[in-house]
Amino acid sequence: MITDEPRVRRQRRSLSGWGRTCPSVADVVPAGSADQTIAASPAVIARGLGRSYGDAAQSAGGAVLDATSLPRVFELDESSAVLRVDAGISLEDILRRIIPLGFFVPVTPGTSRVTVGGAIASDVHGKNHHKDGSFANHVTELTLLTPTGPRRLRPDDESAPFFWATAGGMGLTGFITEATISLQRVETGLIASDTTREPDLDAVMQRLVDVDRSSGYSVAWVDGLAKGRSFGRGVVNSGDHAPLDAIQPDQRPTARRYDPGVVSLPPLPYPQPPGIAMKAFNELWYRASRPGHRVESITSFFHPLDALANWNLVYGHRGFLQWQFAVPDGNESLIAESLQRLATTDGTRPTLIVLKRFGAAGRGHLSFPIPGWTLAVDLPVNGTALRATLNDLDAKVVAAGGRLYLAKDSRVRRELIPHMYPRLDEWRSLRNELDPDGRFVSDLSRRLHLTIFDQEHVTE
Amino acid sequence: MNDPFGIPETVLILGATSEIATDMAVTLANNGSRHFVLAARSIERLDDLARRLTDAGARSVDRVAFDATDLDSNQGTVRQIFADHASIDLAIVAFGLLDTGVSAGEISAVDVAMVNYVGAVSVMEPMAEAMVGQGHGVIAVLSSVAAERPRGSNRLYASAKAGLDSYSRGLGDALADDGVRVLVVRPGFVHTRMTEGLEPAPLSVHPPAVSDALMKGLTGRRTVVWAPPPVRLLMSVLRHLPTGIYRRITAGR
Numbered sequence: 244m245i246t247d248e249p250r251v252r253r254q255r256r257s258l259s260g261w262g263r264t265c266p267s268v269a270d271v272v273p274a275g276s277a278d279q280t281i282a283a284s285p286a287v288i289a290r291g292l293g294r295s296y297g298d299a300a301q302s303a304g305g306a307v308l309d310a311t312s313l314p315r316v317f318e319l320d321e322s323s324a325v326l327r328v329d330a331g332i333s334l335e336d337i338l339r340r341i342i343p344l345g346f347f348v349p350v351t352p353g354t355s356r357v358t359v360g361g362a363i364a365s366d367v368h369g370k371n372h373h374k375d376g377s378f379a380n381h382v383t384e385l386t387l388l389t390p391t392g393p394r395r396l397r398p399d400d401e402s403a404p405f406f407w408a409t410a411g412g413m414g415l416t417g418f419i420t421e422a423t424i425s426l427q428r429v430e431t432g433l434i435a436s437d438t439t440r441e442p443d444l445d446a447v448m449q450r451l452v453d454v455d456r457s458s459g460y461s462v463a464w465v466d467g468l469a470k471g472r473s474f475g476r477g478v479v480n481s482g483d484h485a486p487l488d489a490i491q492p493d494q495r496p497t498a499r500r501y502d503p504g505v506v507s508l509p510p511l512p513y514p515q516p517p518g519i520a521m522k523a524f525n526e527l528w529y530r531a532s533r534p535g536h537r538v539e540s541i542t543s544f545f546h547p548l549d550a551l552a553n554w555n556l557v558y559g560h561r562g563f564l565q566w567q568f569a570v571p572d573g574n575e576s577l578i579a580e581s582l583q584r585l586a587t588t589d590g591t592r593p594t595l596i597v598l599k600r601f602g603a604a605g606r607g608h609l610s611f612p613i614p615g616w617t618l619a620v621d622l623p624v625n626g627t628a629l630r631a632t633l634n635d636l637d638a639k640v641v642a643a644g645g646r647l648y649l650a651k652d653s654r655v656r657r658e659l660i661p662h663m664y665p666r667l668d669e670w671r672s673l674r675n676e677l678d679p680d681g682r683f684v685s686d687l688s689r690r691l692h693l694t695i696f697d698q699e700h701v702t703e
Numbered sequence: 704m705n706d707p708f709g710i711p712e713t714v715l716i717l718g719a720t721s722e723i724a725t726d727m728a729v730t731l732a733n734n735g736s737r738h739f740v741l742a743a744r745s746i747e748r749l750d751d752l753a754r755r756l757t758d759a760g761a762r763s764v765d766r767v768a769f770d771a772t773d774l775d776s777n778q779g780t781v782r783q784i785f786a787d788h789a790s791i792d793l794a795i796v797a798f799g800l801l802d803t804g805v806s807a808g809e810i811s812a813v814d815v816a817m818v819n820y821v822g823a824v825s826v827m828e829p830m831a832e833a834m835v836g837q838g839h840g841v842i843a844v845l846s847s848v849a850a851e852r853p854r855g856s857n858r859l860y861a862s863a864k865a866g867l868d869s870y871s872r873g874l875g876d877a878l879a880d881d882g883v884r885v886l887v888v889r890p891g892f893v894h895t896r897m898t899e900g901l902e903p904a905p906l907s908v909h910p911p912a913v914s915d916a917l918m919k920g921l922t923g924r925r926t927v928v929w930a931p932p933p934v935r936l937l938m939s940v941l942r943h944l945p946t947g948i949y950r951r952i953t954a955g956r
């Protein structure tokens with residue numbers, strides 16, 4: 244057979260999430276060949292910048308569409324503060340271009356190195372969730388390539404069910420190629436912030452509740468390794484975009500600069516840091532967080548870890564996982580219990596622990612945030628005791644009416660998913676309309692049986 | 704897929720009636736593996752293992768008839784197993800044949816080479832191909848410390864295991880970029896049916912020690928694990944002994 248169809252450039256590569264735990268090999272395909280690839284591959288999934296921690300953006304033995312190779316689109320309507328972009332652009336690149344013009348993204352996660360497609364597919368949340376909700380709340384339109392053709396989806400017209408199945412849908416409804424986002428207007432690229440050190444977990448939680456009444460942004464970092472009375476001590480950061488008149492007059496000309504400096508670790512085989520180093524790191528963070536009011540950069544307030552591009556290498560070849568749950572108010576004791584259990588599990592050293600309050604839930608069927616608390620813990624993989632501890636804690640999260648964040652997960656037992664996400668079957672039906680043959684498949688969806696109506700339920 | 708702790712979801716065992724493999728299977732089920740495909744010469748002897756696996760939490764246990772010397776059908780058997788399952792995350796090549804000990808008389812020299820080497824290669828080639836297609840997977844192979852240096856009495860077994868060991872390490876190198884890992888497990892003397900009636904060698908162990916080695920191998924990046932770990936040292940000494948001394952030490956063993 245002779246065809247003059249352009250050959251699809253594919254590159255077989257090993258892919259893993261940010262935690263580097265469960266690599267698999269797939270054909271990485273440029274976004275330009277998306278249509279052919281979706282039509283021809285029995286297993287395909289989109290990948291942005293690979294900042295999800297687990298196995299969401301990989302598909303063993305299948306095809307992985309590299310969204311970062313989408314042709315660049317950048318159309319800013321300054322009068323309405325609306326931005327149309329391709330889904331492969333990073334929030335970092337967007338910020339670089341919009342901050343000097345007096346705009347800011349509606350929501351940013353703890354790193355700016357995520358794509359717009361990834362931000363929609365995980366319906367990411369930021370430090371302003373209590374006030375502004377998650378990312379998809381601010382998306383007014385998106386273009387989705389599916390096996391049943393391209394779709395233009397909006398949050399409030401007849402396409403809304405598919406829009407909300409896609410927001411938080413972990414790439415399983417199709418390939419997002421473009422999105423339109425409502426931006427915030429800002430006077431400067433700086434944040435007026437307040438930092439307090441709190442002596443224990445109760446004080447941290449109380450402070451978060453308090454600052455959320457007035458501040459647009461808030462988050463707490465908790466020291467998971469401090470013992471005794473200092474257990475759960477932490478640092479609470481809150482802030483808002485600094486208005487121009489809050490800036491020293493001599494600094495106003497540069498107040499709209501955005502310049503995230505970055506260095507990289509060489510890709511060496513790093514050994515897992517010993518416990519003492521983790522402890523020292525937590526101690527340092529606590530001590531280095533000077534209490535008080537200040538005006539700081541976007542990077543230092545929102546994305547402090549971005550300064551070191553590939554910090555995930557420091558956890559060694561076994562990698563690490565992040566365990567993040569959300570629970571409704573009234574389950575404060577589960578947060579303390581989780582930290583206790585993790586701190587006392589054999590071989591386990593919780594490193595970064597982040598606590599935050601969530602506001603109203605979004606409309607996405609699989610969107611993670613629900614009103615209440617969210618706790619995220621980085622856990623280097625070291626021995627299997629952690630496995631059992633997390634399984635126990637997961638069950639408690641479910642019993643509390645909570646859920647885990649799919650963008651962070653690499654290990655939850657699949658039986659729990661329908662309990663965590665009660666609208667799963669509704670989502671599956673919508674997804675099946677877009678992709679009746681089940682072509683969109685990731686290692687995450689295979690592991691958790693997300694896309695198939697599942698017989699393998701057990702009662703816990 | 705294997706989870707972050709190295710635990711596979713679906714496990715295939717070739718030679719599932721082996722005592723070592725039985726212990727490995729139960730250990731894996733206790734640690735969270737859910738689906739098992741057990742291949743053996745006599746599948747009716749797998750009832751007890753199937754029950755133990757189910758009790759330990761396994762969701763499915765399939766049985767497949769398989770004889771390592773059946774060279775014409777091995778490729779088809781392996782391909783069919785992979786076709787019938789969404790993915791095989793860990794395949795354990797456990798079958799083996801030792802020509803010393805109680806059943807020595809009935810075993811021919813060619814059988815030993817056939818089962819331990821040729822039979823193993825005949826299943827591992829299609830297994831490797833299928834795992835490359837999957838984009839992930841681990842093949843664990845039961846080699847032996849005997850692969851390190853033969854004795855007069857175990858020359859058939861030792862040389863076949865040496866061939867298997869060498870083939871497996873080469874296969875691991877070949878598949879490194881394909882997301883497939885080959886893990887060579889080298890046990891010392893293990894008290895099982897196979898070694899019944901033989902005088903235990905130093906550092907002898909029971910099957911759970913071999914399961915430990917497997918579990919350790921699954922979490923790390925190692926290509927070779929030893930059971931128990933100190934036999935590695937012992938073998939490295941033995942391997943370097945001058946022939947005369949080695950013969951004297953191993954005489955009568």
Ligand SMILES: Cc1cc2nc3c(=O)[nH]c(=O)nc-3n(C[C@H](O)[C@H](O)[C@H](O)COP(=O)(O)OP(=O)(O)OC[C@H]3O[C@@H](n4cnc5c(N)ncnc54)[C@H](O)[C@@H]3O)c2cc1C
Nearest residue numbers: 291292293294295352353358360361364367368413414419
């Ligand atoms: C340091 C750090 C801090 C973080 N902080 C937060 C936080 O505060 N809040 C939060 O919510 N998350 C946070 N995350 C997680 C991160 O925001 C999400 O995992 C996000 O989805 C990553 O985007 P990505 O472009 O890297 O996507 P990837 O990781 O590449 O993919 C994630 C998912 O999106 C899908 N996807 C990607 N692109 C497309 C597309 N074009 N079309 C369809 N589907 C697509 C993939 O299939 C996959 O399911 C953090 C991650 C890191 C590493």
Ligand SMILES: NC(=O)c1ccc[n+]([C@@H]2O[C@H](COP(=O)([O-])OP(=O)(O)OC[C@H]3O[C@@H](n4cnc5c(N)ncnc54)[C@H](OP(=O)(O)O)[C@@H]3O)[C@@H](O)[C@H]2O)c1
Nearest residue numbers: 720721722723744770771797798799845847892893895897
């Ligand atoms: N025991 C030790 O000291 C020791 C030390 C190092 C390595 N090993 C290796 O560990 C593995 C397991 O041994 P074990 O100690 O558990 O002994 P075992 O219980 O005797 O197991 C040997 C297995 O091989 C199977 N087998 C033999 N010939 C076969 C054939 N033609 N086709 C298919 N299966 C065949 C046997 O099946 P049947 O049940 O049908 O006979 C049995 O399941 C073997 O590879 C062995 O070489 C053992």
